[in-house]
Amino acid sequence: MTQPLAVAVLGASGRMGSEAVRAIEAAADLHLVAALGRKDPLEELVAAGAAVVVDLTVPDSTEQNVAFAVEHGMHAVVGTTGWDSERLGRLQDLLALNPEVGVLIAPNFALGSVLATAFAARAAKYFESVEVIELHHPNKVDAPSGTAERTAVLIAEARAEAGLAASPDATRTSRDGARGCDVDGVRVHSVRLRGLVAHQEVLFGGVGEQLTIRHDSFHRESFMPGVLLGVREVGSHPGLTVGLDGYLDLQA
Ligand SMILES: NC(=O)C1=CN([C@@H]2O[C@H](COP(=O)(O)OP(=O)(O)OC[C@H]3O[C@@H](n4cnc5c(N)ncnc54)[C@H](OP(=O)(O)O)[C@@H]3O)[C@@H](O)[C@H]2O)C=CC1
Ligand SMILES: O=C(O)C1=N[C@H](C(=O)O)C[C@H](O)C1
Secondary structure: OOOOEEEEEEOOOOHHHHHHHHHHHOOOOEEEEEEEOOOOOOHHHHHHOOOEEEEOOOHHHHHHHHHHHHHOOOEEEEOOOOOOHHHHHHHHHHHHHOOOOEEEEOOOOOHHHHHHHHHHHHHHHHOOEEEEEEEEOOOOOOOOOHHHHHHHHHHHHHHHHOOOOOOOOOOOOOOOOOOOEEEOOEEEEEEEOOOOOEEEEEEEEEOOEEEEEEEEEOOHHHHHHHHHHHHHHHHHOOEEEEOHHHHOOOOO
């Protein structure tokens, strides 16, 4: 009989971490060997014999956590935000020294969100205008969301490839923040509202028409199938994968 896969969770008492602990404990093919918080030493991952580390912490600590896992031969599944191109570059360098290790950086684990981002990237070249609105619970510490950043980057790449000009915008005067932030030329607006979990709309505008691609996570359970997929797959994907779509067949 195959042994269950030994999995550790960092950020285990957080909103996402506690949900991940429950999901891993309920999976017969996985064995939760460590559930760590901010004050626990990372060496406990080694002592527990973790094969896969799930990082659901904070942008300030995720890079250090993942580096520790990689240096100790553990695969990492990362939902934490804050992975800009500089951090990803440093992680690539580290992975080159540890080529057997796999790391998944997933801005969003919800299948619907992954699809919505993929659909938006696909639609991008057909519309003159685009803006992204992300809406989250008020306890979120970062803005814009990692999902919105990733969506905007992919839209910008598709527009550039198609030779599209910047979205039309005659604004000459504005209050700070009124037009959102600029991610590679795509405007991204962040809403923080009690009652929300995680939501995003991509608005595409053409002459006389609008296409809206919207996704809603109403509960953090929505992220768990993606977390479990990442945990089960990461060992078969050495190197860096950004986006859960890297483990899914979204072609056709
Ligand atoms: N990819 C995805 O699908 C999703 C990603 N996220 C992202 O996941 C991250 C966590 O979100 P959320 O659960 O809401 O946040 P929380 O603030 O609820 O949880 C973060 C947890 O991490 C702990 N922590 C902080 N530093 C460390 C450390 N060095 N080692 C271990 N634990 C640590 C915190 O402990 P303490 O309170 O003691 O500081 C806290 O319990 C965010 O970046 C968020 O954007 C969220 C939802 C879905
Ligand atoms: O902090 C959250 O809650 C979420 N964070 C991720 C992000 O920043 O995109 C994923 C999801 O939107 C929930």
